[in-house]
Structure formats: C-alpha cells, structure tokens
Amino acid sequence: MALAHKGLECNSTVEGVGFTQKHKLEFSGQELVPVIQDGDIIVSDSWDIAVYLEKSYKSDRSLFGPNNDFIQAKFVSSWVDSQIHPLIAKCVVLDILNVINSNEHEYFRMSREKRFGMSLEQVVSDRDATKKAIKQALYPIRKALEVGPFFGGENPNFSDYALFGAFMWARITSSFEILETSDPVESWRERMLSLYDGLAENAPKTDI
Ligand SMILES: N[C@@H](CCC(=O)N[C@@H](CS)C(=O)NCC(=O)O)C(=O)O
Numbered sequence: 001m002a003l004a005h006k007g008l009e010c011n012s013t014v015e016g017v018g019f020t021q022k023h024k025l026e027f028s029g030q031e032l033v034p035v036i037q038d039g040d041i042i043v044s045d046s047w048d049i050a051v052y053l054e055k056s057y058k059s060d061r062s063l064f065g066p067n068n069d070f071i072q073a074k075f076v077s078s079w080v081d082s083q084i085h086p087l088i089a090k091c092v093v094l095d096i097l098n099v100i101n102s103n104e105h106e107y108f109r110m111s112r113e114k115r116f117g118m119s120l121e122q123v124v125s126d127r128d129a130t131k132k133a134i135k136q137a138l139y140p141i142r143k144a145l146e147v148g149p150f151f152g153g154e155n156p157n158f159s160d161y162a163l164f165g166a167f168m169w170a171r172i173t174s175s176f177e178i179l180e181t182s183d184p185v186e187s188w189r190e191r192m193l194s195l196y197d198g199l200a201e202n203a204p205k206t207d208i
Pocket of ligand 1: 019031032033034044045046047081111
C-alpha cells in the first residue's frame with residue numbers, strides 16, 4: 001500500500017517466503033517480512049520501509065501528511081502493533097495453520113504457543129469475547145472516522161496503512177468476521193480495499 005501510495009512500481013517475490021524458508025531472507029540479515037530491495041539498498045520492517053520510501057522518493061503524495069507527522073504515525077503504528085495485532089491474532093492464529101504448508105505447522109505452532117503461553121486452541125477459544133474487545137479497542141478510530149474518511153484526512157496516509165495491514169492479515173488467512181457490517185471501521189476497511197484499483201481487494205487470498 002505504501003508503494004502504491006508513492007506511485008512506485010515493484011516486483012514481489014512471486015512464490016512468497018514460507019515460515020521455514022528463512023534462507024530466502026538471508027540477503028536482508030534478518031528473518032522477518034516485509035523486506036524491500038531497492039538497488040543496493042535493503043530495508044526490512046514496515047515502519048522503516050515507509051520512512052525509507054518517504055525520504056528517498058519525494059513526491060506530492062507524502063506517506064506522513066503535508067506536515068510530515070512521523071511522530072503521530074509512529075504512535076498509530078505502535079498502537080496497532082501492541083494493541084490490535086495481538087487481539088486479531090486471538091481470532092485468526094489457529095486458522096493460519098490451514099493456509100500454510102503442513103511442513104510449517106510445527107514451527108508455527110511452537111513459536112506462537114510460546115508467544116501466547118498456551119495452545120493455539122486455547123488462544124482462539126473465545127473469539128466472540130475477543131471480537132468485543134477489538135470493537136472497544138477501536139473506539140478512538142471510530143471517533144477519528146467521524147471527522148474524515150481516512151486518518152490522513154481526505155486521503156489515506158501511513159496511519160491508515162498501518163491499521164489496514166492488520167485487517168489484511170486477517171482477511172487473507174481467515175474467514176472469521178472481525179468487524180460488524182454496521183461498524184464505521186468496516187466502511188473505512190472497504191474504502192481501503194478499493195484504493196488503487198482494488199489493489200488490496202484483489203490480493204490473492206490463501207485457500208480458506
Ligand atoms: N512490526 C514488524 C513485524 C514483522 C513480522 O513480525 N513479520 C512476520 C509476518 S508473518 C514474520 O515475518 N514472521 C516470521 C516468523 O515468525 O518466523 C513489521 O511491521 O514489519
């Protein structure tokens with residue numbers, strides 16, 4: 001979404017990077033996605049990638065708004081990472097087993113069960129309660145969306161992409177409906193899906 005926002009073309013690693021295919025990421029000196037390679041420059045981590053794109057590709061389409069609100073965007077992105085991702089994980093983490101290769105199950109289960117301190121089945125055991133917790137956690141987002149269609153105002157910016165990324169992760173890995181259709185955050189999610197000629201809407205879903 002950040003690349004599309006800046007109007008930059010890219011080629012993605014068509015075959016993807018499985019959880020047990022860390023060798024494919026050796027060039028980046030770390031083990032997580034996303035990673036971009038731009039000529040000789042390699043950048044990993046969504047935030048660092050967005051900052052890199054912003055500083056390297058000046059255009060009238062800033063990812064951080066006309067006043068370069070890096071600090072506010074960092075707040076939103078850290079809030080998503082620390083508060084929203086774990087809640088969404090509590091809805092979808094077991095479903096992820098259905099969309100990854102069976103030879104990755106052991107790594108995925110062990111690493112995530114260690115992180116949660118319980119079995120994946122226990123993590124997702126009360127998804128309806130988690131859904132309520134997500135609705136509550138999204139209260140400030142709902143209030144912000146009363147003021148304008150995106151956190152960026154009339155157009156999205158990195159704060160929108162940071163939160164949307166969490167919903168995209170859920171969308172491609174699970175059929176569990178996290179948001180109620182009447183929730184204004186759901187309308188925002190639909191707007192995000194249709195951006196850039198439906199870039200996100202048309203992103204391949206894993207077989208679910
Ligand atoms: N905050 C980081 C998160 C990076 C991250 O955790 N990536 C996951 C995506 S599934 C990953 O690569 N996991 C691989 C693993 O757990 O082995 C970002 O936004 O870039």
